[in-house]
Amino acid sequence: MKEVWVFIEQERGIIHPVSFELLGIAKKLALALSGKVAGVLLGYQVELLVEEIFSYGADRVYLIEHEVLLYYRHIPYVKGVSELAKKYQPEILLLGATPLGRDLAGGVATQLETGLTADVTELTIDKETGHLLMTRPAYGGNIMATIVCSQHRPQMATVRPRIFSIPEREPLHRGELIREQIEFKEEEAKVKRLDFIPKEKMVNLEYAEVIVAGGKGVGGKEGFGLLQEIANELGGEVGASRLAVEAGWISYDHQVGQTGKTVRPKVYMAFGISGTIQHRAGMQNSDYIIAVNTDPQAPIFKIADLGIIGDWKKIAQALLRALKRERGFYE
Amino acid sequence: MLNILVSIKQVPDTTNIRINPETGTLIREGIPSITNPYDVVALSLACELKQRYGGKITVITMGPPQAKASLREAVEFGADRIILLCDKKFAGADTLATSYTLAETIKFLQKDDPFDLLLFGKQAIDGDTAQVGPGVANRLNIPVITYVIKLQDIDLINKKIIVHRKIERGVEVLEASLPVLLTCEKELCATPFVPLEQVIKATKAEPEVFTAEGPVIFTREKLGLKGSPTQVKKVFTPELKKQGKIYNLEEVPLEKVIEEIIGVLKEKGLL
Amino acid sequence: MNKYLYDVVIIGGGPAGLSTGIKLAQKGLKTLLIERGRFCGAKNLFGGVVYTSSIKEIVPEFPEVDPSPVERPVTEEGYFFLSKEGVVKILHTKKRADESFTALRAKFDAFLSEYALKKGIDLAPKTKVIDFIRNNGFIEGVIVDRPTSFEDPSPATIKAKVVVIAEGVNRLLTEKAGLVTKTFEPEEVVLAVKEVLQLPKGELEARFGLSNNQGLAVEIFGEITKGLPGTGFLYTNKTTISFGIGIFLKSLMDLNLKPYEILEYAKLHPYFRELFKGSETLEYGAHLIPEWGIKGLPKPYGNGVLVVGDAAGLVNPLFREGTNLAIYSGLMAAEAIFYAFEKGDFTERSLRRYEELFKDSFIYKDLVMLKDLKTFLLSNSHLFQVYPEMIYDICSLYFSAQGRYKRDVIREIFGIIKKKRGYWGILRDFVKIGRFLW
Ligand SMILES: Cc1cc2nc3c(=O)[nH]c(=O)nc-3n(C[C@H](O)[C@H](O)[C@H](O)COP(=O)(O)OP(=O)(O)OC[C@H]3O[C@@H](n4cnc5c(N)ncnc54)[C@H](O)[C@@H]3O)c2cc1C
Ligand SMILES: Cc1cc2nc3c(=O)[nH]c(=O)nc-3n(C[C@H](O)[C@H](O)[C@H](O)COP(=O)(O)OP(=O)(O)OC[C@H]3O[C@@H](n4cnc5c(N)ncnc54)[C@H](O)[C@@H]3O)c2cc1C
Numbered sequence A: 001m002k003e004v005w006v007f008i009e010q011e012r013g014i015i016h017p018v019s020f021e022l023l024g025i026a027k028k029l030a031l032a033l034s035g036k037v038a039g040v041l042l043g044y045q046v047e048l049l050v051e052e053i054f055s056y057g058a059d060r061v062y063l064i065e066h067e068v069l070l071y072y073r074h075i076p077y078v079k080g081v082s083e084l085a086k087k088y089q090p091e092i093l094l095l096g097a098t099p100l101g102r103d104l105a106g107g108v109a110t111q112l113e114t115g116l117t118a119d120v121t122e123l124t125i126d127k128e129t130g131h132l133l134m135t136r137p138a139y140g141g142n143i144m145a146t147i148v149c150s151q152h153r154p155q156m157a158t159v160r161p162r163i164f165s166i167p168e169r170e171p172l173h174r175g176e177l178i179r180e181q182i183e184f185k186e187e188e189a190k191v192k193r194l195d196f197i198p199k200e201k202m203v204n205l206e207y208a209e210v211i212v213a214g215g216k217g218v219g220g221k222e223g224f225g226l227l228q229e230i231a232n233e234l235g236g237e238v239g240a241s242r243l244a245v246e247a248g249w250i251s252y253d254h255q256v257g258q259t260g261k262t263v264r265p266k267v268y269m270a271f272g273i274s275g276t277i278q279h280r281a282g283m284q285n286s287d288y289i290i291a292v293n294t295d296p297q298a299p300i301f302k303i304a305d306l307g308i309i310g311d312w313k314k315i316a317q318a319l320l321r322a323l324k325r326e327r328g329f330y331e
Numbered sequence B: 001m002l003n004i005l006v007s008i009k010q011v012p013d014t015t016n017i018r019i020n021p022e023t024g025t026l027i028r029e030g031i032p033s034i035t036n037p038y039d040v041v042a043l044s045l046a047c048e049l050k051q052r053y054g055g056k057i058t059v060i061t062m063g064p065p066q067a068k069a070s071l072r073e074a075v076e077f078g079a080d081r082i083i084l085l086c087d088k089k090f091a092g093a094d095t096l097a098t099s100y101t102l103a104e105t106i107k108f109l110q111k112d113d114p115f116d117l118l119l120f121g122k123q124a125i126d127g128d129t130a131q132v133g134p135g136v137a138n139r140l141n142i143p144v145i146t147y148v149i150k151l152q153d154i155d156l157i158n159k160k161i162i163v164h165r166k167i168e169r170g171v172e173v174l175e176a177s178l179p180v181l182l183t184c185e186k187e188l189c190a191t192p193f194v195p196l197e198q199v200i201k202a203t204k205a206e207p208e209v210f211t212a213e214g215p216v217i218f219t220r221e222k223l224g225l226k227g228s229p230t231q232v233k234k235v236f237t238p239e240l241k242k243q244g245k246i247y248n249l250e251e252v253p254l255e256k257v258i259e260e261i262i263g264v265l266k267e268k269g270l271l
Numbered sequence C: 001m002n003k004y005l006y007d008v009v010i011i012g013g014g015p016a017g018l019s020t021g022i023k024l025a026q027k028g029l030k031t032l033l034i035e036r037g038r039f040c041g042a043k044n045l046f047g048g049v050v051y052t053s054s055i056k057e058i059v060p061e062f063p064e065v066d067p068s069p070v071e072r073p074v075t076e077e078g079y080f081f082l083s084k085e086g087v088v089k090i091l092h093t094k095k096r097a098d099e100s101f102t103a104l105r106a107k108f109d110a111f112l113s114e115y116a117l118k119k120g121i122d123l124a125p126k127t128k129v130i131d132f133i134r135n136n137g138f139i140e141g142v143i144v145d146r147p148t149s150f151e152d153p154s155p156a157t158i159k160a161k162v163v164v165i166a167e168g169v170n171r172l173l174t175e176k177a178g179l180v181t182k183t184f185e186p187e188e189v190v191l192a193v194k195e196v197l198q199l200p201k202g203e204l205e206a207r208f209g210l211s212n213n214q215g216l217a218v219e220i221f222g223e224i225t226k227g228l229p230g231t232g233f234l235y236t237n238k239t240t241i242s243f244g245i246g247i248f249l250k251s252l253m254d255l256n257l258k259p260y261e262i263l264e265y266a267k268l269h270p271y272f273r274e275l276f277k278g279s280e281t282l283e284y285g286a287h288l289i290p291e292w293g294i295k296g297l298p299k300p301y302g303n304g305v306l307v308v309g310d311a312a313g314l315v316n317p318l319f320r321e322g323t324n325l326a327i328y329s330g331l332m333a334a335e336a337i338f339y340a341f342e343k344g345d346f347t348e349r350s351l352r353r354y355e356e357l358f359k360d361s362f363i364y365k366d367l368v369m370l371k372d373l374k375t376f377l378l379s380n381s382h383l384f385q386v387y388p389e390m391i392y393d394i395c396s397l398y399f400s401a402q403g404r405y406k407r408d409v410i411r412e413i414f415g416i417i418k419k420k421r422g423y424w425g426i427l428r429d430f431v432k433i434g435r436f437l438w
């Protein structure tokens, strides 16, 4: 039976949502291959996560627990995943294109001497050959390339968060748990974590339901203050184009696009953003796009569900007033 | 004394990339080639460390003959030895074949004098894969730390290094034993304003050229297109979603537009 | 002790600086050329026709060089008279294909700098000269924006017996050296804008009727500049077209026009719209062309210093000469420097040799002949407006004369002439142009 594997990214017992997204797409791929979905979980004292993995559709979970795996380190994690793959020969192995996932994937692919496609945004099975078709942006998002790995197994890919949606949770779904014992030695890890400095404020762009984004057209820091107010009203986050980030109006954590984050909120509002291909790459999967721009030719309008030609500030101010009124705070 | 290796790649300047709208192909004409910006960070760090601790910098790149320009640029940063891996047999390599070719070359170069520090870019801006660095480290069996944003300390006597690594939720402070391979983020090091003598020296520098025939001995099957498990099957331009409603504020009253937005927010359950 | 000691320092890596450098290196003088761009040619712009004879003076083996800077040899040359509605073309198939060729600056300058490096000069790209080392009215070297060494962060100073200023039109250092006192006026410079356009594959040859090793170079008058004093140009490269316009800065300022607007406007003309259909702009650039005339030239020499090329005002826009004049001035400067080294005297007294050589050359004579060019053109701007329209209208009548009584046609033609300029007007223009050129 062919298996589609998903590496379950966890830190301190919390699973990264991208792993659920991958379980969802893995299910579709497995269906096309008449195969099964398996989650691969490494860590220390993480067994309680197994149920959650099953509930997102995994038929199997491969579990390796060891003290050395307490937090992510390249060498032991590569060893763990590679040994599993050598033993069980999965057809496909998917990882999130997060810093952790990319770091791990590069090592595993080398150990297994197989192909690895980075930052994939589309996955399908070629009906004729049964090969995995992996589509990804290249050259700054200007073109898309479809890549195959026909002769080597597993077919590996890292996938951007928020490209696929999280599947419906089935709390009762269960599968088979396979525990693997692998020897690890602390010295082998060669790297030790001395400290961890958490981010002061996590910007939860990827998983925000509403994003109020601004670009060069917003004109300065103050403008982003106004956008923040709107976002607060809606319980959303503020996004930004690269030019706004480079201008120092807002921090890089807020950047949306090719070199920033991929987002798929229910509503994405773009104020004063031209909508170049690199920006669109990060937000075109949003459910509903509202764009405000003074330039009728701005490419953002080509993907907007609702486009407004006009000054962003006028609209933003009016919108804020209306939102406050809606919520009954107005005067 | 530090023995440093930097691996760099010449890439098309993706800010200038244009696509022919009719054929959907890349227009290569007139697109300048640059040294991958993250690799410039790696060179900058090497430069700074050499000034601080003394030592030697070796720079390698695999690419077509034009990639010499990037190696010359490396000399500005104080590179002592520059090597171009150039052969048709290397061409068409994916990250697996690239990491093989680079790793074998590094093994050859460090036979007598092992490298302490191997610096790679976070990723190359043409492919954006970020896979070559970890791949090389695995082949060399040395630790790798990706996304490094700060080098806090090097202890040359105990052969240890402390660096900061950027991950999603914050910054990890990591200690590793040398040799180690680091992949460099933008924040790691500012580009130095290199002195005049280096610039003059760089224009005259000629790299050593290594081919598939030697001096490194390669397994042929692992090189270039042959050694690449991934194949690009199709290349196309991304499609645009269909256009929706457009209002012009000069024609439609503001209230109407705001009402519409509020309507959408309600419909999506956000209000 | 100074770290950097040279016989000659050249400021600027355009054709002027590079040809000076190549010539000096051939005689073994220790030469450093400083260029602020990423490489020679990175920051530069030209229309694109270069004359073989001048190149051969510095690169004798030309055109047998690899890689070659030649885009296409110019095999057809001529004028387009553009009216609002259409165009009248005068094209001349050249007797010899090897007199001139089209080139792109980035490649051409890079070619010369490679050659200069091979001949043994030192080159410092990405480096800007910010001042001179001065001593008692002597220029003894330059100061650059780069540090001296990794250990010494102070700006590097480079000592030299002679400094050659080849900085181009913006002559800031020429001013700093005290060789010219006033900055230029808008009526003294032409602003040229240029695009490099790429046509779909095979279209260039098809649309211009060229084979692979044929090239076209035309100057365009009339509507292309909206009738302002100036010209447009169109040259064919290997796979691209250089298309641009040069207009007096003053005219642009008077009408508050931005250079790219004019170029965009020109590309909307029905003829060019069709000609450039499906094209893609690869490059865009704007650059000034000096038009100082003989009276506005800087003093081209001083104690320990010489000025060459555009910085010295050596351009003849009427005959599209610039690169070659830059090269010739470089050669003359090199010769004057050899003379100075022979005598061991780097004062004005021996460097004046440069001006003597210069005054003997056709360059100087041309400049004298065209000394009133800008005044003439600016005060006769109707030439650019009236004639191209008139020529087109006349041709329209003449070439549609079939099936009509020809005397009527001729009468109408004379009617046009009368209306547009009048017989006397035309006669006066002819006399004026004749006098000016004689
Ligand atoms: C659209 C696209 C998407 C890709 N996605 C992935 C992916 O997800 N996973 C993956 O593993 N790989 C992928 N690749 C390949 C990957 O980007 C590159 O293989 C990797 O970054 C290194 O490439 P390269 O430098 O070998 O090749 P290129 O990107 O083509 O770079 C230049 C190369 O020119 C070649 N070359 C040409 N002439 C010569 C010569 N005379 N001598 C030597 N070399 C020569 C060299 O191989 C050199 O490296 C992708 C490639 C493309 C084009
Ligand atoms: C390799 C690469 C990666 C990149 N990655 C990213 C990325 O991840 N994310 C990203 O965003 N960019 C990225 N970029 C940059 C991208 O190409 C654009 O430069 C950038 O997105 C443009 O930002 P902008 O839309 O804010 O600015 P501009 O393009 O300058 O647009 C500003 C817009 O504001 C409008 N405007 C002005 N005043 C007003 C007003 N008063 N009211 C309303 N509208 C107004 C203007 O009409 C204009 O359309 C990348 C580029 C490259 C080459």
Ligand SMILES: Nc1ncnc2c1ncn2[C@@H]1O[C@H](COP(=O)(O)O)[C@@H](O)[C@H]1O
Residues within 6 Å of the ligand: B007, B008, B009, B036, B038, B039, B060, B061, B062, B063, B095, B098, B102, B119, B120, B121, B122, B123, B124, B125, B127, B128, B129, B130, B131, B132, B133
């Ligand atoms: N062809 C190459 N030659 C030398 N180094 C390379 C090459 N390709 C990638 N690298 C190095 O690997 C890093 C990551 O590249 P990539 O995995 O392609 O994103 C780059 O920043 C370089 O340091």
